[in-house]
Structures are given as C-alpha cells and as structure tokens.
Amino acid sequence: MLLAISAANTSGSDLRHSLWHATAARAPATATLEGRAEADVVIVGAGYTGLSCALTLAEAGRAVIVLEAGEIGHGASGRNGGQVIPGLKHDPDDLVARLGRSRGEALVRLVGEAADRVFSMIAKHRINCAAQQCGWIQPAHSAAAAETIFARARQWSARRAPVELLAGDRLALLLGTDVYTAGWLDRRAGALQPLAYARGLARAAIANGARVHTASAVLRIVSEKKQWIAATAQGQARARQVVLASDAYSGPLWPELVTNQMVVTSVQTATAPLPEALRRTILPGGTVASDTRRLLCYFRLDAEGRFVIGGRGSVSDTVPDSVYAALRRAAARMYPPLARVPWPYRWYGRVGLTRDWLPHLAEVAPGIWAALGYCGRGVAMATTMGLELGEALRDRREPAYPVAALKAIPLHSLRVPLLRAGIAYYRALDAIS
Numbered sequence: 170m171l172l173a174i175s176a177a178n179t180s181g182s183d184l185r186h187s188l189w190h191a192t193a194a195r196a197p198a199t200a201t202l203e204g205r206a207e208a209d210v211v212i213v214g215a216g217y218t219g220l221s222c223a224l225t226l227a228e229a230g231r232a233v234i235v236l237e238a239g240e241i242g243h244g245a246s247g248r249n250g251g252q253v254i255p256g257l258k259h260d261p262d263d264l265v266a267r268l269g270r271s272r273g274e275a276l277v278r279l280v281g282e283a284a285d286r287v288f289s290m291i292a293k294h295r296i297n298c299a300a301q302q303c304g305w306i307q308p309a310h311s312a313a314a315a316e317t318i319f320a321r322a323r324q325w326s327a328r329r330a331p332v333e334l335l336a337g338d339r340l341a342l343l344l345g346t347d348v349y350t351a352g353w354l355d356r357r358a359g360a361l362q363p364l365a366y367a368r369g370l371a372r373a374a375i376a377n378g379a380r381v382h383t384a385s386a387v388l389r390i391v392s393e394k395k396q397w398i399a400a401t402a403q404g405q406a407r408a409r410q411v412v413l414a415s416d417a418y419s420g421p422l423w424p425e426l427v428t429n430q431m432v433v434t435s436v437q438t439a440t441a442p443l444p445e446a447l448r449r450t451i452l453p454g455g456t457v458a459s460d461t462r463r464l465l466c467y468f469r470l471d472a473e474g475r476f477v478i479g480g481r482g483s484v485s486d487t488v489p490d491s492v493y494a495a496l497r498r499a500a501a502r503m504y505p506p507l508a509r510v511p512w513p514y515r516w517y518g519r520v521g522l523t524r525d526w527l528p529h530l531a532e533v534a535p536g537i538w539a540a541l542g543y544c545g546r547g548v549a550m551a552t553t554m555g556l557e558l559g560e561a562l563r564d565r566r567e568p569a570y571p572v573a574a575l576k577a578i579p580l581h582s583l584r585v586p587l588l589r590a591g592i593a594y595y596r597a598l599d600a601i602s
Contacts, residue, residue: 187516188439188475189247189364194297196241197372202382202404208232210562211399211408213387213422216246217551218540218558219414220370220381221290225559227377234406235371235379236399238386242367244418245547248518250437250467250479251363252457253548254305255284255355258526261324268571279557279569281330283549284357286556291361296369298362299472304456305358308340308349314461315351322353331356343454346503360457360469363548382406387422390537397536410562413539414555416547417521425533428577430521430542434486437479438493439471439514440507448474451504465545466499475514476500476507488517520545524578528554530568531575538562539575 184190210226212219215237223233237243257264257280264280265273284302291300309315325332335343335352343354371381385401390411392398399406413419419426443451452458452470459467468478478500493515501508523529523542528550530540540554554570561568 184248184516186514187248187364188437188471188477188514189251189362189516191514192471192473193247193362193364193368196368197375197381199241199371199375199381199383202234202236202385202401202406204404206234206380206404206406208234208380208406208408210234210410210412211236211397211406212412212414213399214244214414214416214418215241215371215381215383216244216367216414216416217370217547218416218555219412220367220374221552221555222412222414222559222562223379223381223555224294224370224374224377225556226563227374227379229563230378231563233374233379234408235374235381236385236387236401236406237381237383238415238418240383241371241381242364245416245518245520245543246367246551247364248437248516249363249435249547250457250459250469250477251361251366251471251548252305252459252467252469253284253287253300253302253359253361254459254546255282255357255549256280256325257528257546257550258544260321261328272571275569276571277328279553280550281325281328281357283546283553284359287361287366287549287552288359290552290556291366291369294369294373296366296373298365298369300359300361300366301455302357302359304354304356304454306335306340306343306352306354306454306456306458308335308344308352308458308460310349310460310462318351318353318461325355343452343456344458344503345451345453348503349460354456358457360471361548362472366548390422392534409536411537412558412562413533413537413541416541416543416551417519419541423533423537423539425531425575425577426539426541429529429575430523431578432519432521433481434488434517435479435481435520435545436488436492436496436517437477437515438496438512439475439477441511441513442474443470443476443510445474447506447510450506451476466496468500468503476504481520520547524576528570529575530554530558530570530572532572533575
C-alpha cells in the first residue's frame with residue numbers, strides 16, 4: 170500500500186477585500202463529500218487545471234469527482250490578475266533548442282494557442298466572466314529588456330502570430346503613459362474575471378455530469394486493489410486514476426509537489442470604478458499589460474473601469490501595507506490622477522515557480538498525474554494543461570505536453586531565506602535598470 174498524508178492547506182489570504190470575490194457571478198451549488206463514492210477519475214483541486222480536466226472527461230461520459238479543500242477557485246484561479254497570456258516564460262526558439270525541432274515546435278504551437286483555447290471554452294459554455302480577447306502589451310523597463318522583447322516578438326511573428334512591435338508615440342497611445350519607450354503587442358491575449366471563469370468552468374462541468382465537492386480537503390491518498398482512495402474527513406472517493414491539480418496550494422498531500430517549486434505571493438490592489446473621463450486616458454488601446462521587470466508589474470482595467478495593478482509580494486502569507494502602498498505609487502507614476510482616487514480592494518495569492526521556469530506535468534505514481542508550476546501564466550496554461558491531460562486520459566494516450574519526473578529543488582528547506590534574498594536582489598537590479 171502506498172500512503173501519502175496531508176493536512177490540506179487552504180490558507181492564502183483574507184479575501185474579504187478581493188475585487189474578484191466582490192464582483193463574480195455566484196458559484197454553483199456544491200456539497201461536502203460524505204460517504205463512499207466511485208468514479209473513473211478523482212481530481213484534487215477545483216481551479217482551472219482540475220475543472221478544465223473534469224469538464225473534458227465529463228463531456229466524454231467519464232465519471233469524474235472533483236475534491237476541493239475550500240471553495241471553487243479558492244487558490245490562484247480566484248486570485249490572479251485575470252490576464253490571459255499565451256506562451257511560456259521561455260521564447261519559442263529557446264523551447265526548440267531545449268526539445269529539438271519537432272517536439273519544440275509542437276510545444277510552441279500548444280502554448281501559443283493557449284489563450285485561444287480559453288476564449289473558445291468561454292464561448293462554447295457561455296461562461297459569464299467579462300472575457301475580452303483584447304490583446305496584451307509587454308512594455309520594456311530598460312534598453313536591454315527592449316532588445317529581449319523585440320527578439321521575442323520576431324520569433325512569434327515568424328510563426329505567424331498576430332504580434333506588433335511598439336515604440337514611441339504608438340506605445341504611449343496604447344498605454345496612456347510615456348514611462349515606457351518600447352514594447353510589443355500580442356493580440357492573441359486578453360482579460361477576464363478570473364473567479365467568475367473558475368465558477369463558470371465548474372458550472373459547465375457539473376452540467377455535464379461531474380461531481381464537484383467543496384469543503385472536502387483530501388487528507389490522504391492510498392492504493393487498494395488497483396484503485397486509489399482519496400480520503401476526506403467525512404468520506405472517500407475511489408478511482409483508478411487521480412489528478413493532483415492543487416499547484417501552489419498543495420500542502421504536504423504529495424510532498425513531491427511542494428519540493429518541485431518555490432511559492433511566492435502575488436499581490437493586487439484595485440480602485441473603485443473610475444470616472445469616465447479618467448478611464449478613457451488609461452490603457453486607451455483596451456489591452457492588458459505587464460512589464461519586463463524581474464519583479465514584474467501587471468495592470469489592467471476591469472469591465473466596470475476599476476484600475477487593477479499587481480506585482481510580486483512576499484514569501485509568506487503575510488503581506489505588509491507597504492507592499493500595497495508601493496503598487497499604488499507605481500500606478501500613480503504611470504497615471505498621476507490615480508494618486509487621488511480610492512483603492513478599496515486588496516488581496517493576494519500564491520504563485521508556483523519551478524526551477525526551469527516551465528510548467529511541469531508528471532505521473533507521480535501509476536495512475537496519479539500532477540500538473541503544476543505555471544510561473545505566472547496560469548490562466549491560459551492551467552486551462553491548457555487541464556484540457557490536454559483530460560484528453561490524454563480520455564483517449565488513453567500520452568499527453569502532448571512533455572512529461573517528466575518531478576525533481577526536488579536543491580536546498581528547498583532553505584527556500585524562505587533564499588527567496589527573501591532573491592527578491593531583494595531582483596528589486597535592486599530593477600531599480601538600477
């Protein structure tokens with residue numbers, strides 16, 4: 170018998186002041202798992218990965234149970250900035266160099282279509298989440314960063330992606346600020362209300378026959394008679410296959426998931442709806458944006474005209490007021506009138522960072538799959554990974570995304586002081602550049 174024990178971690182922030190919780194459509198009705206249940210696949214985690222996987226399997230007639238420790242979208246899926254960005258942190262040519270021409274280009278196509286996949290899912294299932302495929306601008310914070318993003322844009326352009334190099338007046342016109350001098354625009358990208366999207370995926374999965382149980386933390390997973398048993402406080406779910414889709418909120422349920430990534434916080438704050446005259450001057454091109462700083466700054470307007478800005482926070486579940494103040498100052502440097510408006514919303518969540526800055530997909534035990542480490546690209550990539558894994562399980566084939574064993578990050582037990590030192594170092598480099 171193989172045994173893995175966990176007290177599932179459901180912490181991560183006080184969400185009372187979260188913009189997404191304040192404005193999302195109501196979640197579908199769910200209940201705690203009680204008693205014994207059986208399925209073809211048990212999925213741990215009701216975020217984008219788990220729900221898109223569940224929806225894919227349920228549409229094919231498979232019996233699926235989703236177990237969530239908190240509520241739907243409790244983790245990063247309900248806390249992120251709602252920017253739907255295709256691709257990975259690595260540029261296309263780098264992926265080809267890593268994997269070879271055939272496998273590398275196949276992966277480039279998969280990740281390059283990630284945003285399109287999200288918007289197609291939303292349209293197909295009529296998910297009410299303020300989705301707009303409005304484009305994403307990545308402005309450069311330095312001359313060296315400008316060279317990097319110009320090369321990135323050219324690589325995607327060579328693969329016929331709808332991208333555009335930006336500089337000078339054209340960039341300032343689209344952003345509504347002249348603090349950046351160069352950038353690129355990726356028209357495949359867009360925006361959505363992230364918690365509403367997660368709840369919409371859950372609603373679609375349930376409508377297709379999936380069983381979603383909230384407040385059902387998985388305490389342990391054991392094998393018995395060619396089945397896996399996911400045990401909760403009040404019940405158990407049995408299946409031949411399990412998907413671990415809890416990413417940065419995994420806790421010690423399966424220790425390999427924890428040691429395979431570093432977890433940091435991503436912090437956001439938002440204004441009240443802005444006056445129309447001010448709203449028109451901010452991101453008048455209608456895009457979302459995130460810059461090239463090592464501790465990047467990302468910003469957008471939501472559907473009601475609130476300005477949302479986020480960035481890297483701390484290495485713990487405590488974020489001081491000074492972090493939110495720094496984000497407000499960054500917003501005011503780009504758009505000075507924002508220094509004089511109310512900022513009633515503030516929240517944060519966890520981001521999983523892998524050693525190689527790539528999402529990881531692994532079969533951690535026979536029949537148990539894990540997907541994790543989206544490195545800040547989770548809206549599009551977590552959806553894509555869930556869809557791909559669901560299709561692979563449905564069709565009994567290998568996933569299109571590369572599968573590799575999870576490897577522990579060296580000195581992972583020292584991650585907190587190492588991350589603190591790294592954040593301080595990167596902050597200094599960003600200031601210098």
